[in-house]
Amino acid sequence: MTQAVVETQFLADRRAAAASALAALELPSFRGVDGWEFTPIQGLELDSFAPAPAGESAAGLLELDSANAIRPSSDDPGPGAAVVMGLAAAAECYPEVVEKHLGTVVKDAESPFVARNEALWSDGLLIYIPKGVEVGAPIIVNTVHEVAGSALHWRLLVVLEEGAKAEVWHQTLSADAEAEGLVNGVVELVVGAGAKLRFVDAQSLSESSWVFGSQRAVVERDASLDWITLGFGSANGKIFLETKLAGRGADARVTGAYATRGRQHLDYDTLQEHAAPDTTSDLAFRGIIGGRSQAVWRGMIQVDEGAQRTDAFQESRNLLIGRKAHADAIPGLEILANDVRCTHAAAVAQVDPEQLFYLRSHGLDEADANRLVVEGFLHALVERFEEGPVRDAVAAAIDARLQLSLA
Amino acid sequence: MANPEQTRVPLTTEEEGLKDLNDDYTERYGFHDAENYLFKAPKGLTRELVEKISEFKNEPQWMREFRLKSLDHFLAREMPTWGSPLLAEVDFDNIHYFVRASERPERSWDDVPEDVKKTFDRLGIPEAERSFLAGVGAQYESEVVYHQVNKDLEDQGVIFLDMDSALRDHEDLVREYFATIIPANDNKLASLNSAVWSGGSFVYVPPGVQVEMPLQAYFRINTENMGQFERTIIIADEGSYVHYVEGCTAPTYSSDSLHSAVVELIAKPGARIRYTTVQNWSQNVFNLVTKRAVAEKDATVEWVDCNLGSKLTMKYPSVYLMGERAHGEILSIAFAGKGQHQDAGGKIVHVAPNTTSNIFAKSISKGGGRSSYRGLLEVANGARGSKSKVVCDALLLDDESRSDTYPTIRIGEDEVDVGHEATVSKVGDEQLFYLMSHGISEEEAGKLIVNGFIEPIVKELPMEYAVEMNRLIELQMEGSIG
Numbered sequence: 001m002t003q004a005v006v007e008t009q010f011l012a013d014r015r016a017a018a019a020s021a022l023a024a025l026e027l028p029s030f031r032g033v034d035g036w037e038f039t040p041i042q043g044l045e046l047d048s049f050a051p052a053p054a055g056e057s058a059a060g061l062l063e064l065d066s067a068n069a070i071r072p073s074s075d076d077p078g079p080g081a082a083v084v085m086g087l088a089a090a091a092e093c094y095p096e097v098v099e100k101h102l103g104t105v106v107k108d109a110e111s112p113f114v115a116r117n118e119a120l121w122s123d124g125l126l127i128y129i130p131k132g133v134e135v136g137a138p139i140i141v142n143t144v145h146e147v148a149g150s151a152l153h154w155r156l157l158v159v160l161e162e163g164a165k166a167e168v169w170h171q172t173l174s175a176d177a178e179a180e181g182l183v184n185g186v187v188e189l190v191v192g193a194g195a196k197l198r199f200v201d202a203q204s205l206s207e208s209s210w211v212f213g214s215q216r217a218v219v220e221r222d223a224s225l226d227w228i229t230l231g232f233g234s235a236n237g238k239i240f241l242e243t244k245l246a247g248r249g250a251d252a253r254v255t256g257a258y259a260t261r262g263r264q265h266l267d268y269d270t271l272q273e274h275a276a277p278d279t280t281s282d283l284a285f286r287g288i289i290g291g292r293s294q295a296v297w298r299g300m301i302q303v304d305e306g307a308q309r310t311d312a313f314q315e316s317r318n319l320l321i322g323r324k325a326h327a328d329a330i331p332g333l334e335i336l337a338n339d340v341r342c343t344h345a346a347a348v349a350q351v352d353p354e355q356l357f358y359l360r361s362h363g364l365d366e367a368d369a370n371r372l373v374v375e376g377f378l379h380a381l382v383e384r385f386e387e388g389p390v391r392d393a394v395a396a397a398i399d400a401r402l403q404l405s406l407a
Numbered sequence: 408m409a410n411p412e413q414t415r416v417p418l419t420t421e422e423e424g425l426k427d428l429n430d431d432y433t434e435r436y437g438f439h440d441a442e443n444y445l446f447k448a449p450k451g452l453t454r455e456l457v458e459k460i461s462e463f464k465n466e467p468q469w470m471r472e473f474r475l476k477s478l479d480h481f482l483a484r485e486m487p488t489w490g491s492p493l494l495a496e497v498d499f500d501n502i503h504y505f506v507r508a509s510e511r512p513e514r515s516w517d518d519v520p521e522d523v524k525k526t527f528d529r530l531g532i533p534e535a536e537r538s539f540l541a542g543v544g545a546q547y548e549s550e551v552v553y554h555q556v557n558k559d560l561e562d563q564g565v566i567f568l569d570m571d572s573a574l575r576d577h578e579d580l581v582r583e584y585f586a587t588i589i590p591a592n593d594n595k596l597a598s599l600n601s602a603v604w605s606g607g608s609f610v611y612v613p614p615g616v617q618v619e620m621p622l623q624a625y626f627r628i629n630t631e632n633m634g635q636f637e638r639t640i641i642i643a644d645e646g647s648y649v650h651y652v653e654g655c656t657a658p659t660y661s662s663d664s665l666h667s668a669v670v671e672l673i674a675k676p677g678a679r680i681r682y683t684t685v686q687n688w689s690q691n692v693f694n695l696v697t698k699r700a701v702a703e704k705d706a707t708v709e710w711v712d713c714n715l716g717s718k719l720t721m722k723y724p725s726v727y728l729m730g731e732r733a734h735g736e737i738l739s740i741a742f743a744g745k746g747q748h749q750d751a752g753g754k755i756v757h758v759a760p761n762t763t764s765n766i767f768a769k770s771i772s773k774g775g776g777r778s779s780y781r782g783l784l785e786v787a788n789g790a791r792g793s794k795s796k797v798v799c800d801a802l803l804l805d806d807e808s809r810s811d812t813y814p815t816i817r818i819g820e821d822e823v824d825v826g827h828e829a830t831v832s833k834v835g836d837e838q839l840f841y842l843m844s845h846g847i848s849e850e851e852a853g854k855l856i857v858n859g860f861i862e863p864i865v866k867e868l869p870m871e872y873a874v875e876m877n878r879l880i881e882l883q884m885e886g887s888i889g
Binding site: 034038305306308318320321322323324325326327328329330331332333334335336337338339340341342343344345346347348349350 | 489786788801803804805806808809810811812813814815816817818819820821822823824825826827828829830831832833
């Protein structure tokens with residue numbers, strides 16, 4: 001993505017403030033810190049990776065067959081159209097949008113990752129859908145970690161104004177499948193009143209990368225968010241994935257699929273915050289854990305005082321396919337309103353011998369039977385989407401990844 | 408949902424129904440006796456006091472050293488910061504760590520000091536014993552004041568003693584097991600107990616012996632700012648069975664008391680231990696307890712844990728499944744009313760192959776109370792073929808109360824089948840409407856729904872405790888709906 005050489009005062013001020021805060025935010029020892037107990041990041045030296053800009057392209061994991069896809073452009077599309085523009089340029093063209101929203105959704109001042117991102121981001125993008133605009137074509141964005149041994153701090157701000165509708169596809173990739181590095185992203189999703197956003201995010205970094213992410217959505221009155229996240233790459237790190245149902249009638253569906261192998265450690269921390277009455281959320285995460293890899297999912301449903309008639313659901317299921325594979329699930333409920341329906345479920349299982357037996361009794365060999373069961377486990381998530389390009393692309397990405405996991 | 412026909416008519420009259428729980432608690436349990444003690448330590452914890460306790464009890468050198476080492480651990484450890492903000496209110500300097508009410512445990516009720524006897528008479532303990540229980544121990548302040556065990560059991564070699572007597576009469580046996588499941592440095596409160604422990608029960612059941620009637624212990628705090636630190640060990644030898652039941656109360660004072668027990672259970676191959684607690688401490692007691700069990704090959708350990716009283720309870724009974732095919736079961740009820748935080752739950756660790764476990768937890772929050780389920784389910788690498796199910800349900804009775812669920816699941820073995828489910832909901836309007844349309848008042852309907860909610864666990868209690876439990880729940884429920 002192209003960046004303007006000179007940043008607006010607004011951006012420069014934010015950067016400077018974060019840079020000065022950074023000095024006081026030495027990467028703490030996370031041992032014993034709530035939420036970080038199971039994340040083995042003691043080997044991380046944050047400053048050993050020099051910041052570097054993103055690259056232009058790499059082979060994508062999500063293949064969306066869409067000739068009319070909207071891609072980032074430094075040209076102002078004019079009124080009534082979707083803006084997909086580098087953040088520095090957007091801060092000049094759309095200061096009222098950038099200045100109103102940037103840093104208001106993800107604002108964890110205590111996090112050394114968020115502060116580093118604020119101070120050092122080299123790759124930023126604004127997606128802005130003005131009031132009432134419905135974008136038919138998908139918006140497709142790739143973030144590519146290109147320089148081996150570097151840190152890529154990227155951020156994405158998506159703003160849908162009242163009644164707008166859009167579908168955004170984002171992938172995080174490594175140019176070199178073996179490259180080491182650190183990728184640290186901040187994603188802010190603002191879904192205005194009555195707006196509809198579908199956000200598909202795939203992480204397929206090299207399996208030698210650190211990955212950190214702070215991703216958060218605010219869903220306003222009667223708006224809906226359909227968030228899909230795929231986690232396949234990286235060696236270690238942690239992603240926060242948070243949704244705030246901020247207005248009455250807001251709805252969010254969050255779907256996560258991941259597959260790990262080798263010695264990967266994949267770590268998700270999800271939050272469904274119900275801050276207004278009559279809100280609904282439905283979160284489902286599933287993972288296939290192979291080899292000696294580890295997956296951690298920590299999920300919280302938080303119902304604030306007064307958020308009556310909340311309906312919240314949360315589910316985590318892991319399938320362990322490696323003898324030394326390890327899965328941690330830490331679901332949580334914190335409920336401060338009484339007229340609610342909140343449910344969570346978590347399960348860890350092996351490939352069901354009865355299913356295997358059934359398939360083999362119908363003539364499949366053991367490897368094929370095993371593959372079918374494992375694929376079926378993740379494909380159950382795909383059933384959450386209507387038929388169409390999203391469902392096909394997610395299914396294809398899962399299959400491609402499982403080919404590696406089951407190899 | 409309970410069938411209305413099967414549900415007991417509440418014992419309380421209309422008039423009593425207007426009282427809140429605290430009123431009734433004060434009347435039933437909240438009295439306190441005049442203090443007429445043989446010894447009452449000044450407030451605060453010192454090395455000298457620990458030495459003095461050991462000296463008083465005329466303990467062997469190893470126990471004295473264990474206490475002093477534990478005190479060092481206690482002093483070296485920080486107070487935990489997780490769990491509850493109320494924890495910060497515990498003031499270790501404002502507690503009497505040792506109070507002696509009687510010379511030695513009596514075996515005849517008539518010999519118990521009159522004022523103490525009066526207390527337990529009011530609580531109905533000897534009556535309970537007379538009716539059916541196999542053995543009874545009653546602890547008043549720091550020490551057990553009364554102890555009785557059925558002669559048949561004694562003849563079969565069952566040991567049921569207060570811990571102080573057991574240390575005197577069966578030193579080798581106590582030493583073999585003491586602090587083997589919960590080491591002195593396990594956590595700050597366990598270290599404290601290890602330093603100043605007094606009283607509690609020691610139970611040994613020989614191989615093959617089935618103790619058909621429950622053994623019962625009753626714990627009572629009488630003094631303001633008292634600390635009670637009982638220490639209990641139960642060993643069920645191969646193929647044996649024992650059910651141990653404990654109840655606890657304290658008077659209502661304006662300042663806080665501390666109850667910090669350590670309970671260790673050892674179920675040898677093929678043995679089964681059930682441990683039932685009905686905790687009804689007054690609402691100025693911090694109840695910070697460490698309870699842990701090991702289950703060897705083919706053994707079963709069951710914790711039935713009901714928490715209604717106390718200001719703050721933090722208690723997570725644990726079972727380590729150490730031998731093949733061992734089974735662990737935790738049934739938990741927590742009811743948090745005004746000003747209370749029940750942080751309860753359970754932990755199961757599968758270490759051996761083909762082990763199984765269940766956790767069923769029910770929690771209710773009312774009147775601004777907070778109940779939390781906090782649990783751990785862990786399957787270690789190598790515990791192939793393990794199966795576990797964890798189900799937590801919570802009921803919120805009003806919009807000022809809070810419910811939390813914090814289960815942790817750690818799985819290091821691929822050949823397993825584990826599942827966890829939790830639900831938080833309110834008393835359903837449809838249920839209320841249905842019952843009210845059948846002529847049941849809204850208040851009664853609410854009680855019926857709550858009774859139905861906890862019924863699956865209450866039915867696991869011995870009858871006397873089930874009756875008491877239902878009564879306590881009804882009291883907590885008075886005026887809670889509408």
